Amino acid sequence: MEKLTTIEIExxxxxxxxxxxxxxxxxxEYEFKNFKDCFSAMSRxxxxxxxxxxxxxxxxxxxxLNIKLSTHDAGGVTLKDIKLALAIEGIVEEEE
Structure with a gap:
């Protein structure tokens, strides 16, 4: 997977x-009501x-919860990171 440019990432x-x-x-970074809700989101x-x-x-x-995404093999952010970030957003929205 190819590394995205700064413009593509933005x-x-x-x-x-x-x-x-x-x-x-x-x-x-996400803030939840308590540890249980945070850990539940992490599990999902x-x-x-x-x-x-x-x-x-x-x-x-x-x-x-603090999250950092990059594709180590590519040396930066790829579409794989964007796809996972979008999935994480959907999960966190369901938790709220």
Missing amino acids: KHLEKLPEWNYADHAIHT IAFECEALNHHPDWANTYNV
């Missing part, structure tokens, strides 16, 4: 307003990651 991020581009990756996201065979760099602290 165009895709128009559909992902909660995400930003920095350090060769796209990033977002994990199934989507497995289905797409693409796994985020992520961390949570209590009710906050």
